[in-house]
Each structure stands twice: as C-alpha cells, then as structure tokens.
Amino acid sequence: xxxxxxxxxxxxxxxxxxxxxxxxxxxxxxxxxxxxxxxxxxxxxxxxxxxxxxxxxxxxxxxxxxxxxxxxxxxxxxxxxxxxxxxxxxxxxxxxxxxxxxxxxxxxxxxxxxxxxxxxxxxxxxxxxxxxxxxxxxxxxxxxxxxxxxxxxxxxxxxxxxxxxxxxxxxxxxxxxxxxxxxxxxxxxxxxxxxxxxxxxxxxxxxxxxxxxxxxxxxxxxxxxxxxxxxxxxxxxxxxxxxxxxxxxxxxxxxxxxxxxxxxxxxxxxxxxxxxxxxxxxxxxxxx
Amino acid sequence: xxxxxxxxxxxxxxxxxxxxxxxxxxxxxxxxxxxxxxxxxxxxxxxxxxxxxxxxxxxxxxxxxxxxxxxxxxxxxxxxxxxxxxxxxxxxxxxxxxxxxxxxxxxxxxxxxxxxxxxxxxxxxxxxxxxxxxxxxxxxxxxxxxxxxxxxxxxxxxxxxxxxxxxxxxxxxxxxxxxxxxxxxxxxxxxxxxxxxxxxxxxxxxxxxxxxxxxxxxxxxxxxxxxxxxxxxxxxxxxxxxxxxxxxxxxxxxxxxxxxxxxxxxxxxxxxxxxxxxxxxxxxxxxxxxxxxxxxxxxxxxxxxxxxxxxxxxxxxxxxxxxxxxxxxxxxxxxxxxxxxxxxxxxxxxxxxx
Numbered sequence: 001x002x003x004x005x006x007x008x009x010x011x012x013x014x015x016x017x018x019x020x021x022x023x024x025x026x027x028x029x030x031x032x033x034x035x036x037x038x039x040x041x042x043x044x045x046x047x048x049x050x051x052x053x054x055x056x057x058x059x060x061x062x063x064x065x066x067x068x069x070x071x072x073x074x075x076x077x078x079x080x081x082x083x084x085x086x087x088x089x090x091x092x093x094x095x096x097x098x099x100x101x102x103x104x105x106x107x108x109x110x111x112x113x114x115x116x117x118x119x120x121x122x123x124x125x126x127x128x129x130x131x132x133x134x135x136x137x138x139x140x141x142x143x144x145x146x147x148x149x150x151x152x153x154x155x156x157x158x159x160x161x162x163x164x165x166x167x168x169x170x171x172x173x174x175x176x177x178x179x180x181x182x183x184x185x186x187x188x189x190x191x192x193x194x195x196x197x198x199x200x201x202x203x204x205x206x207x208x209x210x211x212x213x214x215x216x217x218x219x220x221x222x223x224x225x226x227x228x229x230x231x232x233x234x235x236x237x238x239x240x241x242x243x244x245x246x247x248x249x250x251x252x253x254x255x256x257x258x259x260x261x262x263x264x265x266x267x268x269x270x271x272x273x274x275x276x277x278x279x280x281x282x283x284x285x286x287x288x
Numbered sequence: 289x290x291x292x293x294x295x296x297x298x299x300x301x302x303x304x305x306x307x308x309x310x311x312x313x314x315x316x317x318x319x320x321x322x323x324x325x326x327x328x329x330x331x332x333x334x335x336x337x338x339x340x341x342x343x344x345x346x347x348x349x350x351x352x353x354x355x356x357x358x359x360x361x362x363x364x365x366x367x368x369x370x371x372x373x374x375x376x377x378x379x380x381x382x383x384x385x386x387x388x389x390x391x392x393x394x395x396x397x398x399x400x401x402x403x404x405x406x407x408x409x410x411x412x413x414x415x416x417x418x419x420x421x422x423x424x425x426x427x428x429x430x431x432x433x434x435x436x437x438x439x440x441x442x443x444x445x446x447x448x449x450x451x452x453x454x455x456x457x458x459x460x461x462x463x464x465x466x467x468x469x470x471x472x473x474x475x476x477x478x479x480x481x482x483x484x485x486x487x488x489x490x491x492x493x494x495x496x497x498x499x500x501x502x503x504x505x506x507x508x509x510x511x512x513x514x515x516x517x518x519x520x521x522x523x524x525x526x527x528x529x530x531x532x533x534x535x536x537x538x539x540x541x542x543x544x545x546x547x548x549x550x551x552x553x554x555x556x557x558x559x560x561x562x563x564x565x566x567x568x569x570x571x572x573x574x575x576x577x578x579x580x581x582x583x584x585x586x587x588x589x590x591x592x593x594x595x596x597x598x599x600x601x602x603x604x605x606x607x608x609x610x611x612x613x614x615x616x617x618x619x620x621x622x623x624x625x626x627x628x629x630x631x632x633x634x635x636x637x638x639x640x641x642x
Contacts, residue, residue: 179377181375181377181379182379184341184344184366184375185375187346187365187366188344188346188367188372188393189392189393189396190396191392191396192396195396199381199383199392203381204382
C-alpha cells in the first residue's frame with residue numbers, strides 16, 4: 001500500500017502543540033531554568049551548572065526521603081493489589097449486590113484528598129478519635145503524632161482505605177470480562193479453584209492489573225495531601241515523603257535551585273520506573 | 289463410553305413457570321446410543337445449548353433425569369460425569385504451552401507424568417498438533433486453538449461422551465470443511481458418543497448418523513438425514529431442513545379427502561380422524577412438477593442456480609416454491625402443479641397425521 005505524503009497535515013497538530021506548550025512545556029521549562037541557576041529575587045539569575053543536581057544527589061536528606069518514598073509505595077502496592085483482587089473475587093456477579101458493592105467501593109475514591117487526610121487525622125487522634133481512643137482502650141500504646149511506627153501504620157491504613165477500591169474496580173471489570181465458557185471448560189477439565197485463579201483469572205486480568213499497578217505506583221509515589229494533612233510529615237521527618245520534602249524545601253526554605261533540581265530528578269524517577277515496568281509487561285505480551 | 293438417556297427432562301431459567309414459553313426445554317425424552325454420532329439441530333434460542341449443558345452437568349434441570357448407562361447421574365458434577373465439552377469459541381489456557389493445555393485435564397486427575405506424555409503425543413498426532421506442542425497456545429490460529437479444546441476432551445480415554453457446542457462458529461469457511469471431516473474421521477477412529485449442537489443444517493447432516501431437531505424447547509424429530517428430508521414429522525422440520533424448505537399450505541379435510549385450493553389432492557397417509565384446529569399439507573419443492581391439471585398457480589419468477597431452477601409460484605392460498613431441472617421449460621403465466629403422492633404429507637396442528 002502506498003501512503004499519501006501530505007506534510008500540510010502537520011498544521012492540524014498546531015492547536016494541540018500550543019495547548020501542551022502552555023500547560024506542560026512552559027511550566028516545566030521554568031523549573032529547568034531554576035534548576036541550573038541561582039536567584040536572589042528581582043529576576044536576577046546566576047548560572048550554576050549542575051551544582052544543584054550534585055548537591056541533591058549527594059544529600060542525605062534526599063536519600064532518606066527517597067528511601068521512605070519507595071518503602072511506602074512498595075508496602076501499599078503489596079497490600080492493595082492482592083487485597084483488591086481478593087475483594088473483587090468475592091464480590092457478587094449478579095443481582096442487587098452488584099450495584100450496592102460498586103457504589104460502596106466507589107465511595108472512598110470520590111472523597112477529596114485533604115478531606116481524607118482530615119477525616120483520618122480526627123479518626124486516629126489518641127484521645128478523642130474513634131480509632132486512636134479504641135486502640136488505647138484495648139491496651140495499645142498508640143499515638144500517631146508522636147510515635148514513628150504509629151504514624152506509618154496510620155498513613156498506610158489511610159492509603160489502603162482510600163485507594164484499594166480502585167484496584168477492586170479494575171480487577172472486577174477484568175473478571176467480569178471473562179467468558180463463562182472458560183469456567184465451564186475448567187470445571188469439565190477438573191481444575192481446582194486455585195488452578196482456575198492462576199490459569200484463567202490472573203492471565204485474563206493481566207492488562208487491568210498492569211494499569212492498576214501503574215496507577216497506584218504513580219499516585220502513591222507522588223502522594224502529598226493526605227499525609228500532609230494527617231501527619232504533616234512527622235513526627236520529625238518520619239513520614240516526609242518526596243513531595244512533602246520537596247514543598248518544604250521550595251516553599252519552607254525557599255531553596256528554589258535545589259528544589260527545582262529535585263523536582264526534575266523526582267520526575268525522571270517516576271518516568272523511568274513507569275517506562276521499565278510498562279516495557280517489561282508489554283514484552284511479555286508480545287511473546288505470547 | 290456410555291449410552292446417554294434423558295427422561296422427561298424440562299428446564300426453566302425462571303423460578304415459577306406459568307406458560308409453555310417459560311420453559312427453555314420441555315418434556316425431552318431421548319436415548320443417545322453408545323458410540324453414536326448425533327447432531328442437535330435447531331435455530332438460535334430453541335434450547336439446544338441448554339440441553340447440552342444439562343447433559344454435561346453445568347446446569348441442573350428443573351425436572352427429569354439424566355442417565356448414563358442406565359445409572360442416574362442427575363446430581364453429579366461435570367467431573368464425576370466424566371464428559372468432555374467443546375465450546376463455541378476456543379477455550380485455551382493462554383499462559384500454557386500446547387502440551388500443557390492438552391495435559392491439563394490429566395494432571396488435574398493426578399495421572400502419572402509418563403502416561404500423560406504418551407497420551408498427549410498420541411492425541412497431538414491425531415489432531416496434527418505435534419509440531420506446535422512446545423509453542424504458547426495463545427499464539428495459534430482459531431482453528432488450531434479449537435483443536436486444542438477438542439484435544440483436551442480426547443486425552444481422557446474414559447470420557448462418557450464428547451459434546452460440541454457449535455464448535456465451528458469462529459472458524460474460516462474453508463477450514464470448517466476440513467475440521468468437520470476431521471471430526472467425522474475421529475469419530476470413526478475412537479468410536480465415542482458424540483453430540484454436536486448446531487444451527488447449520490449442512491454441518492448437522494454431514495456430521496451425524498442421527499439428527500435430532502429441536503424447536504421451541506421440544507424435540508420435534510429424530511432420524512437420519514434422509515428421514516428428515518423425505519418424511520418431516522413436523523412442519524418446522526420441513527422448512528428448517530432443505531433449501532428452499534418445504535411448502536406448507538393450509539388445507540381442509542372432508543371425510544378422507546384432503547382439499548387444497550378447492551382441489552382434492554392425494555397424500556401419503558390415509559386420513560382417519562380430523563380433530564385438529566389447523567390442518568396443512570406439506571410438500572418439498574423437489575417433489576412438485578408442472579402438469580396439465582392440479583393446483584392452479586401463477587408463475588412469479590424463476591431463479592437458475594446452475595444445477596436446477598427454483599420457481600416461485602403463487603396459488604390462491606399462498607406461495608409455492610418448486611424445483612425444476614435446469615433445462616426444463618418453465619411455463620409463463622398460469623400453470624398447474626402436481627405433488628408427488630409419496631412425499632406429500634398432511635399435518636394436524638403442525639404435527640404429521642399418522
């Protein structure tokens with residue numbers, strides 16, 4: 001087949017290009033601008049080269065918040081993905097239970113981030129919060145504002161409450177798209193429940209699970225509002241994840257250069273992880 | 289291998305049933321002999337897939353019994369019934385190789401690995417899958433995948449029956465023919481009871497020794513392809529099988545005489561009783577010829593198929609199609625039609641009058 005060559009068609013791309021330029025490229029270039037220069041205000045800039053990048057890459061503070069960030073993301077992925085699949089498997093497949101479950105599952109997803117943070121903050125307060133008070137009444141020494149372990153526990157619990165539904169809904173959609181004949185064939189082949197799960201359900205859910213993992217990775221890696229409202233990054237810096245640390249640096253200390261460099265490094269980490277993950281999943285797909 | 293018997297079987301997907309229409313199948317009584325090749329033929333929605341799923345144990349019938357070799361199996365699950373089923377579209381386990389797919393039913397039954405290997409190689413050979421055994425099953429074409437589904441049914445040497453639920457729906461037309469001959473060949477080789485559900489009369493008539501025709505949840509006729517063609521027991525069988533189907537014309541019965549369009553015609557049967565609310569005469573286009581006297585008609589159109597001509601005519605009480613030889617002269621305008629007596633039947637309330 002011969003393709004028609006028509007370079008004029010590029011003009012149609014202009015509107016999109018202009019829009020993307022305004023909402024992505026120009027703001028990003030501002031950050032790039034700050035990342036390579038030093039400024040004392042009044043629009044006076046001095047060239048600093050890669051100094052801020054070196055400083056961030058060698059900074060222990062950055063290493064610590066990056067470490068916390070990865071730990072947090074892995075923990076919530078490790079809990080939310082299996083839990084989400086498990087809930088999706090137990091959800092009803094027909095009848096009135098379906099809409100009821102779907103609405104209940106969607107509820108946490110519809111609540112604004114800072115409301116979630118505020119809700120959990122009050123919920124977990126050791127003296128008056130239902131969760132905090134109950135735990136203490138049961139004999140646990142629980143105080144998320146002062147104890148590191150409790151702060152992590154509460155933050156993770158909050159994220160699991162807020163976002164497991166997303167995994168549930170995606171998994172449920174994946175499960176519902178499996179033709180009944182697969183289950184019937186498995187029944188006739190004498191497959192165990194476990195074999196049905198590993199040989200039919202998981203492979204058929206692969207695509208939606210890839211999306212679920214990617215979305216949950218990105219969202220949790222960039223999490224800001226909820227832990228900020230809940231713990232403010234504390235106690236100390238115990239729950240200061242990358243975004244929280246970044247905002248502290250940029251707006252709290254007004255270190256615009258290092259903060260800009262950190263933003264770019266942050267951005268590239270997210271990009272890199274997503275790219276590697278997606279490529280691996282897709283390569284697997286091609287093989288089959 | 290087993291004889292499959294259905295006794296007064298009815299099934300409804302509703303909790304309560306008020307009319308006949310609420311039943312997906314009703315009052316089915318049938319014997320499928322051991323080692324027979326059967327086709328279950330009927331239009332979409334006539335209950336044939338329901339019937340198949342009841343035999344395999346995927347659906348529990350509302351009423352009636354299923355017997356394998358005269359033992360009631362109604363309460364058993366598909367594994368205990370030991371049947372194989374091939375579905376409309378290929379069902380394969382994507383992540384497994386062709387070999388693992390074929391071995392899967394045997395592994396689930398904890399059969400020793402050497403035995404599995406021998407069996408899988410044997411079946412792969414039979415289905416011409418040997419060269420692809422180590423490939424991922426998901427990479428195969430639709431007909432290859434359907435062969436795997438079939439193979440999973442064949443590896444178990446003790447299955448009681450193999451059921452096919454319109455297995456060629458997603459297969460390309462030219463491969464359909466090959467796979468169909470393959471099935472026929474397999475049946476002769478392994479000699480197991482096979483039940484083949486389809487809405488395609490060609491598939492049914494070429495595959496089966498015995499064709500079971502279903503209509504609105506009931507079995508209307510069981511017989512060889514020739515029986516169904518030459519002596520349809522129900523007007524539905526008449527026009528569902530054959531191309532074009534049987535002509536069905538309203539008639540009056542006066543004493544022993546059958547009257548169509550005011551003319552007395554001769555039919556195969558002796559009419560002894562007449563207590564029907566609707567009486568009809570059925571005759572296939574193949575058994576009608578032009579004559580000097582008989583049913584007066586107007587010739588409407590002629591289409592030449594190459595092998596023969598299909599003539600559309602109109603009588604006082606409805607259209608009549610007839611088949612003429614391709615070299616035959618077709619009268620234009622008005623003509624008379626004569627029905628061959630041995631192949632002309634009278635139907636009372638759609639059922640043949642015996």
